[in-house]
Structures are given as C-alpha cells and as structure tokens.
Amino acid sequence: MANSDPVYLRVVEDLRRQIVDGTLPPGAPIPSRHQITRKYSVGETAARHALRVLAQEGLIIGRVGSGHRVREQPTLIPLHRSRLPDQLACFASDMQSGGLHPTWTWRSELAEAPPEIAQRLRIGQWSPVIRIRSVFRGDGRPVQLVTSYELVEFGQHQGPEEGSSERRSAAARTTANGSPVTEINETVHVRVPQPTESDLLELPSGVQVLHVERTYWAAGRPVETSDAVIPGDSFRLVYGIPVPL
Structure with a gap:
C-alpha cells in the first residue's frame, strides 16, 4: 500500500x-x-x-x-429467460425449483410513455400507455421488481387496477388472439439500485442489481416492454440460445 x-x-x-x-x-x-x-x-x-x-x-x-x-454469500438461484410470452409461469417454475413459494402483486394504471419507453414501443413521447408495476416474491420476500408498459390498443385497461392473481400480459393476449410473439429483444446491465428499489427489495448495503429490459414484438410491431430489477447477489440469469439448423 x-x-x-x-x-x-x-x-x-x-x-x-x-x-x-x-x-x-x-x-x-x-x-x-x-x-x-x-x-x-x-x-x-x-x-x-x-x-x-x-x-x-x-x-x-x-x-x-x-x-x-x-456476510453470508447466498447460493445464486437461476432465473431462466424464456422466449415464451408467459413470464409468470417461468418465474413460478424457477422459484419452485429453488424451494421457494412464488407469489406476486401488481397494479396497473393509465400513464404517459417517457422518451425511452416511447422509443422502445415506437410511439410518440408521452403517448398513453398502460403501466403495470409488479412485485414478485419467493416465500414472501421481494425478489424482483418489474415495470411493464403496454400499448393501449392491446391492453385491457379499465382504470386503476391491482391484485395478487395472474394478469395476462399484452404479449400473451396477442398470442392467444392469433398474433403470436415473433421476436423478443432483451438487454441486461448491472447498476447501483435506487433507494426505493433497495427498500422494496430489502437489499443489504453494497448489493447491485441486474436490470433487464425486454420488448415483445407481434404483428410486426412492439406490443409490450418491461424493466425488471433483480438482486445481483441472489440470482443468475440463464439463457438458451437456439442454433440455426
């Protein structure tokens, strides 16, 4: 020194x-x-x-x-990043594989698309969108925060809503209606959590988070985009990459 x-x-x-x-x-x-x-x-x-x-x-x-x-160094639980539109089922499977009971709560509301979200959804800035804030838990402990934005025309918005049961995403609904998801874009970066994120996820000092941006495309256009915040000391992301035949 x-x-x-x-x-x-x-x-x-x-x-x-x-x-x-x-x-x-x-x-x-x-x-x-x-x-x-x-x-x-x-x-x-x-x-x-x-x-x-x-x-x-x-x-x-x-x-x-x-x-x-x-500090005890926790065993990292794998989170499988599936190409399927039903991410709730994937989350539930990952939690159960890790011996945890999965639950989630969500709240949806009509909002205006900030510039970055508008760019992802290919719409004008501050255009109306449906915003859904979700908290995913394992054995009652918060393990993931997700904020999703859906195009109003693909949404099912009827005013502020919240609940603890499954809410089908715009990507899942368009698939069920005959316009399957054809592309999923996802980027991941590590960052320092915001104070509110640290509080909601009950993060110890010094723990960074994985920030996952995901956008679903159907019928030639983006229909939903989301930001997931995941504790970097508890989970690892697992990807399967298809090889062209």
Missing part, C-alpha cells in the same frame, strides 16, 4: 483478505470501530470509513445493536 493512500485502506485490505481467505468465515464478528482504532493504530474516522467500504463491497453487514459480521 503506497504511503500516499488513505490510512483506512490499510484496514480495508487486511480485513478483506481475512474474509476472502476464510480467516473470518461467514457470520464471524468484525472488530468494532474502537477495536479497529487500537489494533491498526488509526483514528475513529478511518475505522468508520473502512467499515463503510467493506459494507459497500457486500463483504460485511451491520445490524443495530450487534455490530458488523461477515
């Missing part, structure tokens, strides 16, 4: 090494700020910064009244 580096990085480097090599196993207590100041001969501010960095890296977790402990 260069002499010009902040002193708290010396603490971070040593504690990180102990966590990675197993000297401090999952669940093990992390020295308190007072213990760090004594052991590493640093000030209170340096000790506080070191703990904050380790928490942001997802290596430790703090609980009120019990200090910091090494």
Whole structure:
C-alpha cells in the first residue's frame, strides 16, 4: 500500500483478505470501530470509513445493536429467460425449483410513455400507455421488481387496477388472439439500485442489481416492454440460445 493512500485502506485490505481467505468465515464478528482504532493504530474516522467500504463491497453487514459480521454469500438461484410470452409461469417454475413459494402483486394504471419507453414501443413521447408495476416474491420476500408498459390498443385497461392473481400480459393476449410473439429483444446491465428499489427489495448495503429490459414484438410491431430489477447477489440469469439448423 503506497504511503500516499488513505490510512483506512490499510484496514480495508487486511480485513478483506481475512474474509476472502476464510480467516473470518461467514457470520464471524468484525472488530468494532474502537477495536479497529487500537489494533491498526488509526483514528475513529478511518475505522468508520473502512467499515463503510467493506459494507459497500457486500463483504460485511451491520445490524443495530450487534455490530458488523461477515456476510453470508447466498447460493445464486437461476432465473431462466424464456422466449415464451408467459413470464409468470417461468418465474413460478424457477422459484419452485429453488424451494421457494412464488407469489406476486401488481397494479396497473393509465400513464404517459417517457422518451425511452416511447422509443422502445415506437410511439410518440408521452403517448398513453398502460403501466403495470409488479412485485414478485419467493416465500414472501421481494425478489424482483418489474415495470411493464403496454400499448393501449392491446391492453385491457379499465382504470386503476391491482391484485395478487395472474394478469395476462399484452404479449400473451396477442398470442392467444392469433398474433403470436415473433421476436423478443432483451438487454441486461448491472447498476447501483435506487433507494426505493433497495427498500422494496430489502437489499443489504453494497448489493447491485441486474436490470433487464425486454420488448415483445407481434404483428410486426412492439406490443409490450418491461424493466425488471433483480438482486445481483441472489440470482443468475440463464439463457438458451437456439442454433440455426
């Protein structure tokens, strides 16, 4: 460590090494700020910064009244990204395979398409769309947030609605009506969660999310697009890529 580096990085480097090599196993207590100041001969501010960095890296977790402990590294549950329009069935299957009971709640409302959504749906900015906000849960714990936008002409909107039962998507309805989904575009990137997303997903400090954008095409035009926010420390995305014969 260069002499010009902040002193708290010396603490971070040593504690990180102990966590990675197993000297401090999952669940093990992390020295308190007072213990760090004594052991590493640093000030209170340096000790506080070191703990904050380790928490942001997802290596430790703090609980009120019990200090910091090494964070348990969860087993990643696979989420299969199917080409089928019925994503609820795919989600339910993935949760059940992981030993979790799947549930979801949703709320739909008439809204205006912001620029990015309008571009995906090939409509004018601020055109009317149906927006559906859904929370998917496994054993009652939030595991995925999805915001979908449907073209009004393909939707089934009759004013604000919400529920906990299955709601057929525009892609599923157009398929059932004889205009099957012919193309699905999907992009994935990793990002820092927004504060509201962290709260809804109950994310520990330092955990990033997978952001999945998906757009369904039917009858030569996009009919539905969605943004899914998935905890990056709990799930992995699984894709099947067909090979032309």
